[in-house]
Amino acid sequence: MSAKLTHEEAEALVRSDDPEHPANLICELCRDFYKLGWVTGTGGGISIRHGYFSEHVYLAPSGVQKERIKPEHIFVLPFAQSSVPKPGSQRDFVRIPSKKGLKESACTPLFWNAFTMREAGACIHTHSQHAVLLTLLLPRDAASFRMSHQEMIKGVRTGGVGKTLRFFDTLEVPIIENTADEEDLTEGMAAAMEKYPDAPAILVRRHGVYVWGNTWEQAKTQGECLDYLFEMACKMLQAKLPLVGDE
Amino acid sequence: MSAKLTHEEAEALVRSDDPEHPANLICELCRDFYKLGWVTGTGGGISIRHGYFSEHVYLAPSGVQKERIKPEHIFVLPFAQSSVPKPGSQRDFVRIPSKKGLKESACTPLFWNAFTMREAGACIHTHSQHAVLLTLLLPRDAASFRMSHQEMIKGVRTGGVGKTLRFFDTLEVPIIENTADEEDLTEGMAAAMEKYPDAPAILVRRHGVYVWGNTWEQAKTQGECLDYLFEMACKMLQAKLPLVGDE
Amino acid sequence: MSAKLTHEEAEALVRSDDPEHPANLICELCRDFYKLGWVTGTGGGISIRHGYFSEHVYLAPSGVQKERIKPEHIFVLPFAQSSVPKPGSQRDFVRIPSKKGLKESACTPLFWNAFTMREAGACIHTHSQHAVLLTLLLPRDAASFRMSHQEMIKGVRTGGVGKTLRFFDTLEVPIIENTADEEDLTEGMAAAMEKYPDAPAILVRRHGVYVWGNTWEQAKTQGECLDYLFEMACKMLQAKLPLVGDE
Amino acid sequence: MSAKLTHEEAEALVRSDDPEHPANLICELCRDFYKLGWVTGTGGGISIRHGYFSEHVYLAPSGVQKERIKPEHIFVLPFAQSSVPKPGSQRDFVRIPSKKGLKESACTPLFWNAFTMREAGACIHTHSQHAVLLTLLLPRDAASFRMSHQEMIKGVRTGGVGKTLRFFDTLEVPIIENTADEEDLTEGMAAAMEKYPDAPAILVRRHGVYVWGNTWEQAKTQGECLDYLFEMACKMLQAKLPLVGDE
Numbered sequence: 001m002s003a004k005l006t007h008e009e010a011e012a013l014v015r016s017d018d019p020e021h022p023a024n025l026i027c028e029l030c031r032d033f034y035k036l037g038w039v040t041g042t043g044g045g046i047s048i049r050h051g052y053f054s055e056h057v058y059l060a061p062s063g064v065q066k067e068r069i070k071p072e073h074i075f076v077l078p079f080a081q082s083s084v085p086k087p088g089s090q091r092d093f094v095r096i097p098s099k100k101g102l103k104e105s106a107c108t109p110l111f112w113n114a115f116t117m118r119e120a121g122a123c124i125h126t127h128s129q130h131a132v133l134l135t136l137l138l139p140r141d142a143a144s145f146r147m148s149h150q151e152m153i154k155g156v157r158t159g160g161v162g163k164t165l166r167f168f169d170t171l172e173v174p175i176i177e178n179t180a181d182e183e184d185l186t187e188g189m190a191a192a193m194e195k196y197p198d199a200p201a202i203l204v205r206r207h208g209v210y211v212w213g214n215t216w217e218q219a220k221t222q223g224e225c226l227d228y229l230f231e232m233a234c235k236m237l238q239a240k241l242p243l244v245g246d247e
Numbered sequence: 248m249s250a251k252l253t254h255e256e257a258e259a260l261v262r263s264d265d266p267e268h269p270a271n272l273i274c275e276l277c278r279d280f281y282k283l284g285w286v287t288g289t290g291g292g293i294s295i296r297h298g299y300f301s302e303h304v305y306l307a308p309s310g311v312q313k314e315r316i317k318p319e320h321i322f323v324l325p326f327a328q329s330s331v332p333k334p335g336s337q338r339d340f341v342r343i344p345s346k347k348g349l350k351e352s353a354c355t356p357l358f359w360n361a362f363t364m365r366e367a368g369a370c371i372h373t374h375s376q377h378a379v380l381l382t383l384l385l386p387r388d389a390a391s392f393r394m395s396h397q398e399m400i401k402g403v404r405t406g407g408v409g410k411t412l413r414f415f416d417t418l419e420v421p422i423i424e425n426t427a428d429e430e431d432l433t434e435g436m437a438a439a440m441e442k443y444p445d446a447p448a449i450l451v452r453r454h455g456v457y458v459w460g461n462t463w464e465q466a467k468t469q470g471e472c473l474d475y476l477f478e479m480a481c482k483m484l485q486a487k488l489p490l491v492g493d494e
Numbered sequence: 495m496s497a498k499l500t501h502e503e504a505e506a507l508v509r510s511d512d513p514e515h516p517a518n519l520i521c522e523l524c525r526d527f528y529k530l531g532w533v534t535g536t537g538g539g540i541s542i543r544h545g546y547f548s549e550h551v552y553l554a555p556s557g558v559q560k561e562r563i564k565p566e567h568i569f570v571l572p573f574a575q576s577s578v579p580k581p582g583s584q585r586d587f588v589r590i591p592s593k594k595g596l597k598e599s600a601c602t603p604l605f606w607n608a609f610t611m612r613e614a615g616a617c618i619h620t621h622s623q624h625a626v627l628l629t630l631l632l633p634r635d636a637a638s639f640r641m642s643h644q645e646m647i648k649g650v651r652t653g654g655v656g657k658t659l660r661f662f663d664t665l666e667v668p669i670i671e672n673t674a675d676e677e678d679l680t681e682g683m684a685a686a687m688e689k690y691p692d693a694p695a696i697l698v699r700r701h702g703v704y705v706w707g708n709t710w711e712q713a714k715t716q717g718e719c720l721d722y723l724f725e726m727a728c729k730m731l732q733a734k735l736p737l738v739g740d741e
Numbered sequence: 742m743s744a745k746l747t748h749e750e751a752e753a754l755v756r757s758d759d760p761e762h763p764a765n766l767i768c769e770l771c772r773d774f775y776k777l778g779w780v781t782g783t784g785g786g787i788s789i790r791h792g793y794f795s796e797h798v799y800l801a802p803s804g805v806q807k808e809r810i811k812p813e814h815i816f817v818l819p820f821a822q823s824s825v826p827k828p829g830s831q832r833d834f835v836r837i838p839s840k841k842g843l844k845e846s847a848c849t850p851l852f853w854n855a856f857t858m859r860e861a862g863a864c865i866h867t868h869s870q871h872a873v874l875l876t877l878l879l880p881r882d883a884a885s886f887r888m889s890h891q892e893m894i895k896g897v898r899t900g901g902v903g904k905t906l907r908f909f910d911t912l913e914v915p916i917i918e919n920t921a922d923e924e925d926l927t928e929g930m931a932a933a934m935e936k937y938p939d940a941p942a943i944l945v946r947r948h949g950v951y952v953w954g955n956t957w958e959q960a961k962t963q964g965e966c967l968d969y970l971f972e973m974a975c976k977m978l979q980a981k982l983p984l985v986g987d988e
């Protein structure tokens with residue numbers, strides 16, 4: 001179906017005066033995420049679904065300075081792919097940037113996990129040091145990060161897209177092992193999402209975190225709440241304070 | 248009395264070219280507070296009283312990205328309510344934003360504590376990690392945070408609205424327990440303000456802090472001084488240095 | 495002599511299109527210092543000498559938000575005062591801001607120490623947490639902070655206004671005790687400057703630091719080098735590393 | 742050959758409306774690096790090769806506030822010098838800024854190491870505290886910093902200009918001793934680059950780091966990845982976690 005768009009129609013998908021259009025938002029949010037230390041050194045990014053029936057997925061390129069992306073560098077894919085994106089699979093595009101050497105984000109099949117398994121409208125990937133350090137400070141065999149009795153837990157939703165957690169609930173975020181290639185995380189992330197249906201995010205040991213939400217706003221605010229909790233948990237572990245309970 | 252305003256008159260309350268008009272100030276200050284790490288993930292905010300005889304109270308909405316609020320999202324309430332705002336109570340409004348789904352800040356009755364019990368002109372609520380970590384590093388049964396012999400204490404006022412403290416004075420900020428719902432903190436905050444009439448702020452364990460002042464400038468500068476002292480106290484506790492005295 | 499200026503002439507002293515005019519610079523630098531955490535909560539600031547034969551001294555007001563100062567809030571004093579500014583002494587002015595309630599910085603006689611004893615062209619006062627924490631982490635009876643074998647030492651000048659130090663030199667910054675009133679530091683600072691003629695700055699225990707230079711550029715870059723070294727020294731002390739020598 | 746340029750031709754080398762022209766880029770990147778804490782207090786900077794066959798090298802001046810450099814302050818040197826820049830050697834210029842007192846960066850011969858030994862297109866020098874603290878936290882006789890099993894390692898290239906490292910590879914960055922004069926590091930840096938041909942950077946104990954890349958983009962993103970790893974390594978050493986392996 002993407003083949004039916006003319007070049008002009010495809011280019012129009014990333015040109016808008018609306019600052020909240022996904023082609024503009026991805027650029028702005030990546031600049032913001034850079035300042036937060038989430039996407040330095042080309043790592044991380046955000047993907048947003050857009051359009052009637054969420055027909056299109058907007059993606060940043062792989063391996064570029066995320067704080068300097070422009071709308072013309074954005075890839076647009078039909079949400080309804082011929083086959084669900086897998087590591088190494090061929091993908092359908094409706095718009096490919098003309099700048100030479102650009103390749104869609106290596107996170108593509110991981111973003112699709114959030115879109116298909118949680119019906120998320122946006123998914124963020126960060127290399128935040130708080131996320132990575134947390135996976136190092138927790139015991140080597142910890143399968144998840146658990147925390148309770150923190151006001152910021154109330155900003156996180158069950159499964160990332162459901163009801164917000166309560167102060168007395170225990171947040172649980174699974175931790176999966178890193179792989180040599182980013183795309184090879186796809187299966188491990190999907191398995192963790194199935195095993196932990198209430199988890200609002202997936203931590204990747206020595207790598208970072210994937211967070212999603214119904215909308216880009218909810219993905220971003222949950223990303224901030226979780227990053228705050230990861231940082232607080234690191235400080236608490238360093239001070240030998242328990243993460244669960246309020247004793 | 249709010250019923251007497253026409254729609255145009257109510258809208259005019261949040262439209263001004265003056266950057267120091269409360270509808271503009273709240274937006275600007277929330278952006279600044281976001282950069283300070285005080286209001287990430289939709290948490291925290293500021294409320295400002297305004298007008299002849301401080302007739303109106305300006306409030307941000309609940310659960311939105313605080314760094315992206317616009318003047319048209321601001322709620323305006325008459326300071327003289329039919330009944331003092333309580334958890335779950337009905338409130339009088341003179342201006343409600345037309346954007347769907349917006350609800351006034353859950354901090355409303357807590358801000359009113361500062362307005363009625365201290366005659367404050369502005370009240371700030373933050374989720375600053377320094378405030379929260381401090382409530383965790385202090386002994387579990389500490390009813391208050393005490394500190395002396397810090398130059399920054401001189402930027403804080405007795406009761407938040409009186410004379411500035413002196414270098415040799417001991418600052419004391421009570422710590423109350425968090426509740427499941429933000430509004431349910433109202434009573435505990437009021438009780439602590441009565442028990443500690445000189446306290447310039449109220450810390451909420453595992454949650455954050457409420458700070459106020461005669462004006463928004465004094466609320467903000469006291470918020471900065473206290474946040475500085477919370478951060479310094481965390482570092483001193485981690486280095487096993489006493490917070491009171493100068494030995 | 496200041497009496498000879500008309501109101502228009504006095505006002506012209508703070509109005510300039512040149513971004514490097516001291517009335518503009520003080521505002522810009524205070525915004526920058528705020529971002530560095532040097533002048534939050536109304537603390538700290540910078541004073542600059544200006545004009546043929548350095549006739550005038552430009553000062554920010556006391557007790558205001560330093561990141562929001564405007565040129566019209568700046569005080570201008572003749573450098574040649576009837577008597578050297580002392581705590582509580584009357585000062586000569588050539589320009590007093592018309593805004594009600596503004597008072598010249600309480601640091602005035604301390605800035606004059608740098609101007610008269612070192613012929614400095616600018617003096618900065620900060621409440622940087624690195625400076626304050628350093629005075630707390632050092633032994634209680636330490637009369638000075640000493641450090642060597644750091645590249646950043648090479649950005650600091652002997653006495654603040656002489657030759658730059660070498661990598662193998664030992665930087666020494668005296669630490670004086672804080673007083674109840676800022677102005678009462680004047681004598682202690684002067685005594686320390688006499689006892690340590692090579693010191694580029696004066697640390698004030700539990701308070702902050704005074705740094706100066708031949709020009710505002712040298713005062714600012716030395717302030718940055720020293721703040722970097724204070725921060726590094728705190729980290730080294732926490733890691734139990736010696737500050738002097740390179741073993 | 743530089744003698745053949747007229748004054749107007751030489752000045753044209755630093756005047757461009759293109760934000761990615763090296764004379765503009767160096768100014769912008771130095772402002773960015775200042776915010777990252779890489780070049781405070783006049784330290785550090787970046788040099789970029791430019792033009793057909795990389796004929797010219799663009800350099801910032803020495804000892805100035807790096808965040809306030811303007812294109813007219815930039816030095817331009819022919820890449821093909823009469824003799825390779827050495828400490829104290831005479832250099833060929835095609836453009837010298839007219840502002841009095843400016844001298845080319847003391848890093849010049851060190852940048853040339855990267856240009857000639859790695860055919861780098863850009864080289865960055867920082868005084869980042871993470872780099873310096875790391876050289877202090879590692880054992881005193883450590884000849885290099887080694888780290889593995891970190892996603893951010895994948896943003897670093899073999900020798901700074903080759904293939905990107907893999908997750909399971911061990912990054913190794915040699916550490917050389919600091920010297921009294923910056924230029925005197927030239928030989929030690931060259932020797933380390935010969936001994937460690939795969940190293941993407943050179944750490945200088947108690948001083949900072951030199952990083953390079955094929956282009957300014959690759960130099961910057963590798964600088965960010967390495968700084969992230971230096972910071973993470975400091976935190977891991979402080980928490981007594983091993984830097985190599987994933988146990």
